Amino acid sequence: MTLTHRPVTAADIDTLLTFPQGARELFFMFPKAQYPLTAAQLAAAIAQRFDSTVFELDGAVVGFANFYQAEHAGICCIGNVVVAPTARGKGVATFIINSMTQLAAERHAAREVQLSCFNENTAGLLLYPRLGFVPFDIEERAGLNGTRVALVQMRQILR
Numbered sequence: 001m002t003l004t005h006r007p008v009t010a011a012d013i014d015t016l017l018t019f020p021q022g023a024r025e026l027f028f029m030f031p032k033a034q035y036p037l038t039a040a041q042l043a044a045a046i047a048q049r050f051d052s053t054v055f056e057l058d059g060a061v062v063g064f065a066n067f068y069q070a071e072h073a074g075i076c077c078i079g080n081v082v083v084a085p086t087a088r089g090k091g092v093a094t095f096i097i098n099s100m101t102q103l104a105a106e107r108h109a110a111r112e113v114q115l116s117c118f119n120e121n122t123a124g125l126l127l128y129p130r131l132g133f134v135p136f137d138i139e140e141r142a143g144l145n146g147t148r149v150a151l152v153q154m155r156q157i158l159r
Contacts, residue, residue, distance in 0.1 A: 008052040062087035074103035119150040
C-alpha cells in the first residue's frame, strides 16, 4: 500500500465528484456547495484556494484537500478534505492531514496550521486531536436544513 500526493489536475475532477456520499458528507467537505457536487463548484473552489492536492493509494486517486488560507510565515488553513468511500479506514485521512501540514511548513513557512470540523463529523473530531490539533474556538453555523451546528476550530503550532 503506497500513498502519494500531487497537485490536482482537470482530469481528477470527475473522480473527486464521486467522493461525498450524500449532502451531509458534502457539507463536511465543502459547506458552501450544493449537493450533488458539480465540476463547476469544485473548479471554482480550486481556483480560489491554494495547493489543491490529490492523494493516491497505489496510483488511484483516493483523497483531496487544499488550503483556503496560506500566509507566508503565518497560518495555513486546511479545507475541502475528503476521502474516497473505498479508501476510508486505511490511513488516507491521516496521510492527507500530515502531508498538508508538511506542505504548509515547507512551501509557506507556516508557523501554525488550522482546520475546522463540524460537531457531527465524528471521524474528524476523533482524528484531528490524534494528529496534534487542539481546539481553540467553536462557532455557531447553519447546518443542513437550517439546523444549528457547531464548527470546531482546531490548530497545530508548528514552531
